[in-house]
Amino acid sequence: MSTLLTGIGELVTNDPERTGDGPDGRIGVVERAAVVVEGSRVAWIGPAADAPAADAVVDAGGRAVLPGFVDSHSHLVFAGDRAGEFAARMAGTAYAAGGIRTTVAATRAATDEQLLSGARRLVDEMLRQGTTTVEVKSGYGLTVRDEARSLAIARTLTEETTYLGAHVVPEGTTPEQYVALVTGPMLDAAVEHARWVDAFCERGAFDVDQARTVLLAGMERGLRGRLHANQLGPGPGVRLACELGLAAVDHCTYLEDADVDALRDSGTVATLLPGVEFSTRQPYPDARRLLDAGVTVALASDCNPGSSFTSSMPFCVALAVREMGMTPAEAVWAATAGGARALDRDDVGVLAVGRRADLVLLDAPSHVHLAYRPGVPLVAGVWQRGRPVL
Ligand code: NIG
Ligand code: FE
Numbered sequence: 001m002s003t004l005l006t007g008i009g010e011l012v013t014n015d016p017e018r019t020g021d022g023p024d025g026r027i028g029v030v031e032r033a034a035v036v037v038e039g040s041r042v043a044w045i046g047p048a049a050d051a052p053a054a055d056a057v058v059d060a061g062g063r064a065v066l067p068g069f070v071d072s073h074s075h076l077v078f079a080g081d082r083a084g085e086f087a088a089r090m091a092g093t094a095y096a097a098g099g100i101r102t103t104v105a106a107t108r109a110a111t112d113e114q115l116l117s118g119a120r121r122l123v124d125e126m127l128r129q130g131t132t133t134v135e136v137k138s139g140y141g142l143t144v145r146d147e148a149r150s151l152a153i154a155r156t157l158t159e160e161t162t163y164l165g166a167h168v169v170p171e172g173t174t175p176e177q178y179v180a181l182v183t184g185p186m187l188d189a190a191v192e193h194a195r196w197v198d199a200f201c202e203r204g205a206f207d208v209d210q211a212r213t214v215l216l217a218g219m220e221r222g223l224r225g226r227l228h229a230n231q232l233g234p235g236p237g238v239r240l241a242c243e244l245g246l247a248a249v250d251h252c253t254y255l256e257d258a259d260v261d262a263l264r265d266s267g268t269v270a271t272l273l274p275g276v277e278f279s280t281r282q283p284y285p286d287a288r289r290l291l292d293a294g295v296t297v298a299l300a301s302d303c304n305p306g307s308s309f310t311s312s313m314p315f316c317v318a319l320a321v322r323e324m325g326m327t328p329a330e331a332v333w334a335a336t337a338g339g340a341r342a343l344d345r346d347d348v349g350v351l352a353v354g355r356r357a358d359l360v361l362l363d364a365p366s367h368v369h370l371a372y373r374p375g376v377p378l379v380a381g382v383w384q385r386g387r388p389v390l
Pocket of ligand 2: 073074075228302304
C-alpha cells in the first residue's frame with residue numbers, strides 16, 4: 001500500500017543532501033513538494049510535478065510538512081501532579097530538586113494500571129502535537145520494584161527507555177548506600193527494560209563522582225549514557241558527559257567556556273529544555289552561544305510534573321526562538337533531527353528515502369509559523385511509521 005502526499009507548500013526534510021545556505025539552509029526545504037510513503041518508510045521525495053502514482057492520494061493544500069518531532073527527554077511514568085508547587089514558584093519560591101520526592105511518594109502508591117494510563121495519556125497528547133518519537137525515563141520509583149515497573153511500563157510505550165534510578169537520593173538512605181543500590185540490584189532489574197542510563201548531576205542530587213559511577217556501571221551492562229547536568233548552576237556535569245562520550249547532556253543552562261569547548265570537541269549533543277526555564281523562572285540557556293561555537297543542539301520537552309509539565313514540542317520551538325536566540329529553522333531542526341542525534345537514531349528526524357515515514361502536516365504554509373503563531377494548535381495531521389494517527 002503506497003500513499004502520495006502531494007500539494008505540500010514547504011517540505012522540511014533535514015536531509016543533508018538537500019541543505020544549503022541562508023537562514024533555512026540547514027532544514028533542506030523542498031517547495032511545491034510531494035512524498036510517497038510505502039508501508040512504514042519514505043519511498044520517494046521530490047517536486048510534486050514529478051511525483052509517481054500511488055494507491056492513495058492526500059492533498060496537503062499548499063501547507064507545510066515536516067519530520068515528526070523527536071522528543072529526546074521526558075519523565076512520563078508518575079502519579080499525581082505538583083500544581084501547588086508551580087503556583088508557589090510563580091509567587092516567588094525557588095525551584096529545588098527536592099520536590100521530586102513528592103512525586104516519588106505518589107508514584108510508589110499508584111498501581112501499574114494507573115501509571116500506564118497516565119503515561120499513555122501523555123504519549124497520546126504528544127502524538128497529537130506531532131511528537132512521533134519519545135524517550136521516557138524512570139526516576140520516580142527509586143526502589144528496585146518501582147524503578148523496574150516504571151521501565152516496564154515505559155517500554156510498552158516506546159523503545160527509547162532510560163533508567164534514571166539516580167534521580168535523587170530517597171529518604172531513609174545515605175548517598176553511598178543508594179548509589180550501591182542503583183549500580184547493583186536496581187541496575188540488574190533495569191537492564192532488561194532500558195536502552196539508556198542517566199543520572200541527575202546537580203546540587204541536591206548526585207555529585208560528579210557519583211554520576212560517573214552510575215553511568216559507568218550502566219554502560220558496562222550495555223546501556224548507553226546520557227546525563228542531566230548544569231541545570232541549577234555551573235558544575236562539572238557537562239564535561240563529564242563529554243569525557244565519557246555520551247550521546248547527549250541535557251539542560252546545559254549554566255555553561256562556562258570550557259563546557260562549550262568540550263561539547264564542540266566531543267560531539268555530545270546539548271539538549272536544551274526551555275519548558276523548564278519557563279516553569280521555574282530561571283534564565284534560559286544560551287542556544288546562540290552553543291550554535292555559534294559549532295555545538296549540536298537538540299530541543300526536548302522534559303515533560304514531568306515538577307519542572308516542566310508541557311508535552312508540546314511546538315511550544316518548546318516557540319520558546320527557543322523567542323528566548324534562546326534560535327532562528328525558526330534552527331529550532332525546528334533541533335526538535336527533529338537534533339532529537340534524533342541525541343538518541344543516536346538515523347531512521348527518524350530526517351525525511352529521505354528509506355527513513356521512517358513520521359510526518360507532521362501543519363495548518364500553516366511554513367515551519368516559521370510554529371514560532372510566529374505561538375500557542376496556536378497548528379498540527380493538522382500526523383503520520384507515524386506511515387500510518388495516519390491524526
Ligand atoms: O529534568 N532534573 C531532574 N529531573 C527533572 C525534574 C523532575 C522534577 O522536578 O520532578 C528535570 O527537570
Ligand atoms: Fe529531566
